[in-house]
Amino acid sequence: MTHSCRVILTAASALGLLVALPAAARDFITVAVTTSTENSGLFGHILPIFEAETGIEVRVVVQGTGQALETGRRGDADVVFVHARAQEETFVAEGYGVERFDVMHNDFVIVGPGDDPARLREAPDAASAMAAIAAAGASFVSRGDDSGTHVAEKALWSAAGIEPAGEWYLSTGSGMGAMLNMAAQLPAYALTDRGSWLGFDNRGPLEIVHQGDPALFNPYGIILVNPKRHAHIKAEQGQAFIDWIISDAGQAAIAGFTIGGEQPFLPATRSE
Amino acid sequence: MDGPFATAFTLIASGDDALLQIIGLSLRVTLGAVAIACVIGLPLGAALALARFPGRGAMIVVSNALMGLPPVVAGLVVYLLLSRSGPLGPLALLFTPTAMIMAQTLLILPIVISLTRSVVEDLWAEYREQLLSLGAGRLRAVPTLLWDGRVSLLTGVLAGFGRASAEVGAVLIVGGNIAGHTRTMTTAITLETSRGNLGLAVALGIVLLTLTLTLNALAWGVGQWARGRLG
Numbered sequence: 001m002t003h004s005c006r007v008i009l010t011a012a013s014a015l016g017l018l019v020a021l022p023a024a025a026r027d028f029i030t031v032a033v034t035t036s037t038e039n040s041g042l043f044g045h046i047l048p049i050f051e052a053e054t055g056i057e058v059r060v061v062v063q064g065t066g067q068a069l070e071t072g073r074r075g076d077a078d079v080v081f082v083h084a085r086a087q088e089e090t091f092v093a094e095g096y097g098v099e100r101f102d103v104m105h106n107d108f109v110i111v112g113p114g115d116d117p118a119r120l121r122e123a124p125d126a127a128s129a130m131a132a133i134a135a136a137g138a139s140f141v142s143r144g145d146d147s148g149t150h151v152a153e154k155a156l157w158s159a160a161g162i163e164p165a166g167e168w169y170l171s172t173g174s175g176m177g178a179m180l181n182m183a184a185q186l187p188a189y190a191l192t193d194r195g196s197w198l199g200f201d202n203r204g205p206l207e208i209v210h211q212g213d214p215a216l217f218n219p220y221g222i223i224l225v226n227p228k229r230h231a232h233i234k235a236e237q238g239q240a241f242i243d244w245i246i247s248d249a250g251q252a253a254i255a256g257f258t259i260g261g262e263q264p265f266l267p268a269t270r271s272e
Numbered sequence: 273m274d275g276p277f278a279t280a281f282t283l284i285a286s287g288d289d290a291l292l293q294i295i296g297l298s299l300r301v302t303l304g305a306v307a308i309a310c311v312i313g314l315p316l317g318a319a320l321a322l323a324r325f326p327g328r329g330a331m332i333v334v335s336n337a338l339m340g341l342p343p344v345v346a347g348l349v350v351y352l353l354l355s356r357s358g359p360l361g362p363l364a365l366l367f368t369p370t371a372m373i374m375a376q377t378l379l380i381l382p383i384v385i386s387l388t389r390s391v392v393e394d395l396w397a398e399y400r401e402q403l404l405s406l407g408a409g410r411l412r413a414v415p416t417l418l419w420d421g422r423v424s425l426l427t428g429v430l431a432g433f434g435r436a437s438a439e440v441g442a443v444l445i446v447g448g449n450i451a452g453h454t455r456t457m458t459t460a461i462t463l464e465t466s467r468g469n470l471g472l473a474v475a476l477g478i479v480l481l482t483l484t485l486t487l488n489a490l491a492w493g494v495g496q497w498a499r500g501r502l503g
Contacts, residue, residue, distance in 0.1 A: 030367060030448075037469050061367060061448035062463075075356035076366050179464025184468075202468030213285075230356055230362065 011192075023082040028057035029237045032068035032077035034148055034174040037220070040195035040264050045257040048245055056237050064175065066146030072223070073094060076228030076237040082176035083148035083193075083220045097223035098235075101246050102268035104254050109154055109197060110210040112138075112189035120189070127159040134160070137168045137187035141179050144171030152218065153191045159215065180206070193218050195264030222246070244248070276474035282483075290452070294492055295483065298456040300434040301443065309384045310434055312377075314425070317388025321408040322396060324469075338382035347442030348368055350375040354446065367448040372456070375442040380432035386429030391421040417484030419433065423495055430491055437484055445456055457483075 001021065038060065063071060065082040071098045072080040081103070082088060091097045110120060110129055118136035123129035124215050133140050142164070143150040157164050169190065172179055176196045183190040184204035191201075197208070222242050227233040246248045251267035258264075283291055320331060352358050354366040354374075367370045394418045396403075396410075403413045418425065440458035447454035449463060457480040464473035 035466070058452045059367065059448070059453055061450060074358075075361070175466050177468060181468060200468040201383075232356065232362075239451070258316055 007152075023222065026050060026057050027055060027076040027237060028059055029241060030059045030061060031079045031081055031235050031241070032061050032063055032071040032078070033081040034065050034068060034083055034150065034198045034220075035062055035177065035266075036083065036193045037081065039177050040173075040199035042257055042265060043255070044196065046245075046250070046253040049253045053249070054240060054244065056240060062175075064143070064145045064249065065151070066149030069096075072225045075225065075233065076223060078234045078247055079222060079224055079241060081220065081222045083218055084151045085219060085221065088147075088223060089220045092223060094228055096229055098226050099221050100221045101242060103220045103222045103245055104251075104265040104268050105217060106194045106265050107211065108149070108190060108191055108193050108216040108218050109208045111183065111197060111206045112209040113187040113205045113255070114207045115207050117204075118189070120209040125211060126215045129210040130156045131148060131160040131162060134162050134164065134168075135190050137166070138184050139168050139170065140164070141183045141186070141188045141190045141229055142169065142171045143176070143179050143191075144173045146176070147176075148218070149176065149191060149193060151252040152216075156191070156215065166196065195259075196261075198259040198262050198264045220265070276471050276478060279471050280475035280478035280482075288293065288427065289316060291479070293452060294455055294457060294460055297369060297454070298437065298458070299371045299458060299483070302433060305371075305436050306371040306382055306429060306433050307382040308373065308377045310429060312416055313381050313384030314388050317385040318392045318414045319411070321389045321392035322384065322414065322417075324396045332386075335385045335389070339386055341379060341382065341441040342371060342441065344378055344441035344445065346378045347445035350378065350442070350446045363434075366435045366446065367445070367454060371446040372454060375446045376436040376439070379439065379442060380436050380439060382383050383431060383432045383435060384428055387431070388418070388421075388425060391424045391428070392417045395421050422451070426491060426495055430488060433487070434484065437480070 027147045033043070043058075043060050047060070051057055061068075061071065061077060066081050068077070068080050069087055069091050071077045072091065080091070080097070083221060088097070088100050092100050105141060110126070112118070112120060113128045117136040118132045120129045120132055123132050142153060145252065170182070172182060174182070177200065179190060180192060180196070180200050180204055182188070184202055184206050187205050189209070190206075194211075222245060223240055225233050227235040245254075246268070253263055254267050255263065273318060283438070306385070310431055320328065320335070352369050353360050353367065354363065356364075365374075392414075396413070399417070399420075403416065408416065438458065440462050443449075443456055444462065447456070447459065447463050449455050449459040455463075457476060461473050461476045461480070464470075464476065
């Protein structure tokens with residue numbers, strides 16, 4: 001019996017130690033970002049610069065745009081950094097966010113098997129390209145997760161006047177990388193953004209088969225979660241991050257991020 | 273892409289800080305959850321084996337069924353509890369290692385309770401007369417029975433450890449996979465897979481398996497040693 005008591009005591013104290021290990025008491029903010037920005041490796045490049053300048057640690061939680069906005073709505077992030085303009089404006093209009101700022105943009109691209117069975121390379125614009133996929137019944141992998149990319153995809157389908165459904169249309173409910181892995185295996189067409197594409201290694205037979213239509217423009221916005229909704233929001237530090245990222249220094253940091261010589265994200269201000 | 277084994281070996285040999293930090297956090301979270309689950313689950317399981325009260329059958333069925341609780345559901349429950357808009361929001365625990373320990377405890381607890389109950393029930397059936405004749409009541413017999421069944425119980429605890437160290441759904445939701453803060457082996461593997469870095473993902477998987485193997489070997493060794501020494 002003494003043995004067992006000792007075992008229990010030891011377990012209990014070990015437990016106290018494990019749970020109570022002090023977290024580093026640094027100044028930090030939590031930022032909910034989209035999978036497309038994280039998968040490209042952008043934050044690994046720009047956050048060390050911001051942290052060195054301000055001493056504020058940025059904790060990045062990676063989610064689709066829909067989930068990221070929900071995280072902000074619940075007050076679980078101080079800042080959201082997403083790419084679905086209409087949803088962002090609703091977020092601010094409903095009082096969950098303070099104000100939306102343009103941060104950067106890139107463009108969506110349609111990727112697909114290099115032999116391009118549905119002949120997307122010949123399509124005059126993005127909507128016709130989508131229509132060509134549907135007409136050929138070629139496999140298309142959709143994010144299906146209310147992410148910014150999914151929202152943009154739905155807009156393209158409706159511009160093409162098509163309600164995508166059928167054996168060929170695969171709604172996966174997964175993040176950007178998981179969806180690209182699937183598209184590479186099948187192989188299938190998919191809509192992705194240039195940043196994710198440049199950062200993605202497992203391409204298999206996939207190539208960019210359609211790009212350049214202005215409808216594929218993909219702007220990213222950043223919003224401070226409203227401290228009037230959630231008093232615990234670290235407004236000062238969160239705003240400091242926003243001010244920095246839209247400042248010359250932050251914009252230069254974004255412009256300085258390249259993958260294989262290509263620039264996946266273009267700064268929003270003053271660049272064009 | 274180099275072979276994943278070569279990558280894994282290079283990773284371990286390099287003693288990369290980020291990797292060590294991820295391994296440390298994985299162990300802390302999983303072992304923390306196992307420890308809490310044992311402190312709660314061992315006595316509770318034993319009590320469930322020995323005590324007789326209304327609703328006991330239902331509790332047994334529920335704890336058995338919860339052994340199959342999907343990690344993502346456990347994660348979601350803890351997420352909703354800890355979210356700033358949830359009942360425990362003011363504690364500010366979401367996206368912290370503590371939240372991850374809570375979610376994994378929820379996953380392991382049913383395993384520990386159910387296996388403890390079954391082990392103690394069998395032992396009680398065997399030693400009942402003896403213990404009663406020594407004047408030990410049902411509840412006073414609990415520590416003796418737990419100690420007696422320690423080898424079988426260890427298997428249950430290891431099953432719990434295995435479940436916790438292997439799962440990704442719960443820690444991803446409540447931890448947020450924040451680099452340097454809540455990134456564990458399994459969430460790092462998920463992330464590298466989604467980046468298309470399959471070689472690195474497999475390498476991390478090999479590191480994780482090596483860790484699990486080492487811990488199990490240690491547990492087995494300690495069990496053998498204890499059996500030899502303490503009879």
